[in-house]
Amino acid sequence: MQVAVDVPKCVASGQCVQIAPEVFDQRDDDGMVVLLDEAPPPAEHDSVHEAALVCPAAAFLVTA
Structure with missing residues (x-):
């Protein structure tokens, strides 16, 4: 499996971090x-x- 993220599309909902915290995180700022x-x-x-x-x-x- 390969994962790519289109950061400009991100709306900072944080659902990905809650579901897969070993794979995704969120910037503090x-x-x-x-x-x-x-x-x-x-x-x-x-x-x-x-x-x-x-x-x-x-x-x-x-x-x-």
Whole structure:
């Protein structure tokens, strides 16, 4: 799995951080998403897919 983030699309909702905190974080100054792991391990795949689905800005691209 590969994960990419379109930071300018981010609306700083924080849902991704709540769902997959090992993969996503937020900047302190503006709450924008920070990608911690571009290639998360299999144990994180379900949570990354869920985070991408619930993102209100559709700011994630997840590929196999």
